[in-house]
């Protein structure tokens with residue numbers, strides 16, 4: 001009973017601010033305060049006509065898509081190595097790959113900035129953000145894909161090879177279809193992480209801001225606050241949809257492999 | 267070259283397998299003939315699967331040579347060996363239909379689509395799954411998965427079919443049915459089957475020949491009857507069926523036993539070779555009989571007392587204390603009409619036959 005009360009209070013604490021987003025996004029007033037002024041879709045219309053925002057969204061999507069691809073590829077390599085072979089130092093290596101999960105982002109951002117600018121003398125661009133976002137989202141991809149690869153019966157690949165396939169074709173014909181739900185789930189999560197990420201993008205972005213960085217810029221103009229609320233509403237909705245899809249694919253993957261769900265990752 | 271050598275389809279010479287510093291196969295010498303139903307029998311962990319996987323090509327051997335169909339297969343990948351495997355887990359591809367599973371190995375085949383479809387149909391019919399082709403494979407029962415795995419392996423017409431404990435996941439009834447079906451299938455297709463099992467009854471029922479393995483070595487190799495009647499070691503005797511052991515001694519072919527006295531045996535009954543001195547003398551429970559009124563003795567009779575009775579319906583197992591024998595011996599008796607089931611504590615007479623003795627050196 002006490003536990004349930006705690007859980008409910010926790011959820012209210014967690015989600016109350018998010019509920020405010022759509023409320024003020026449709027509120028007909030520039031000041032973010034109760035009482036509400038009436039219903040409008042004006043802020044959403046304003047979003048539609050701001051070209052600077054469109055550029056930022058375009059940047060963000062470009063970065064998020066490539067981050068999703070890179071981190072999923074790296075995740076697959078790691079998960080497969082982890083599931084297949086036992087090699088010296090395996091535990092330590094996996095530990096290091098998972099480390100960005102717990103490192104403070106601001107530290108990662110600052111050290112990456114120093115590294116890229118001072119040591120490598122590179123120009124900041126979308127690509128530097130992609131590299132950093134890949135670093136941040138790879139642990140999530142590894143976690144998801146580890147589940148997908150480890151729930152695979154190792155005899156599946158051997159059976160394919162026994163029936164005439166080589167390593168690569170066995171992977172393509174049997175392993176890949178079976179872990180595909182995990183791959184999709186990993187791409188969706190990495191995409192979402194990259195799309196929402198602010199601190200690293202703020203430090204490493206080049207001339208073209210990503211969407212979160214652009215939003216941060218808007219905050220200096222109080223009149224723009226409702227627009228930010230409208231944008232936030234869209235983002236939250238999109239994140240929820242993408243994460244639900246990711247979870248759906250993750251579960252479907254486990255079902256396909258014929259294993260009990262060992263508990264959700266999300 | 268003898269006739270036996272020529273028909274050896276598989277030959278292993280001094281094959282060793284190391285996993286790191288674990289010695290999993292310790293010098294396996296083995297010839298398996300063409301068309302034979304061969305079993306690898308042994309307790310869990312003795313290396314049966316390892317041996318099967320080296321033949322399939324999934325594990326490289328660490329030392330020794332292996333010939334498949336006259337060819338040294340060192341370094342030959344599984345897809346280039348004339349073997350196919352039925353995995354313990356069956357490894358049915360869950361994202362493919364039954365027909366797609368069965369036809370998987372035909373992907374690189376040059377035949378037309380229609381011919382391949384016909385081959386798949388025939389393979390399914392052979393394993394009793396005609397008409398199941400369009401079904402999704404993840405909805406199959408254990409027995410059906412096993413049949414799909416069989417059809418999938420046999421469609422490639424391998425020279426050798428390798429089966430790793432294929433029946434262990436099935437319930438008892440299904441298992442017994444599949445034993446018969448597998449034997450029939452093997453006779454039908456004439457392909458060499460190598461079956462891995464830890465179930466001695468399964469091996470006895472199904473095999474032409476059996477290799478009994480312990481700790482990475484072959485303890486004894488032979489047909490089911492010779493393994494059962496003439497085990498060459500106590501552990502083979504105890505692994506296959508039940509065996510009473512009496513302490514005694516041997517000199518030449520003369521055996522001396524407490525309680526049972528002196529007996530003459532044939533040289534072949536000294537199954538691990540002839541020797542003189544202390545011996546363990548093995549007698550199967552069904553070669554000892556309680557003597558009921560009016561039944562003929564088999565030349566030799568020893569007095570004793572019933573110590574324990576286990577009634578099985580068709581059979582009764584008695585533990586009998588023989589005068590002068592330290593441990594009770596187990597005797598199995600058919601419950602024939604008119605034969606009473608004796609109570610614990612009843613004095614009784616036991617008859618036995620020297621031809622049934624197996625003489626081994628004392629441990």
Ligand SMILES: Nc1ncnc2c1ncn2[C@@H]1O[C@H](COP(=O)(O)OP(=O)(O)O)[C@@H](O)[C@H]1O
Pocket residue numbers: 285288290308309310311312313314315316317
């Ligand atoms: N890949 C492996 N790495 C290390 N040890 C192994 C490996 N495969 C099997 N073994 C060991 O080799 C021994 C024999 O295994 P296995 O052939 O599977 O036995 P069986 O099939 O007779 O039960 C076991 O002790 C097992 O732990």
Ligand SMILES: [Mg+2]
Pocket residue numbers: 314315316431
């Ligand atoms: Mg095994």
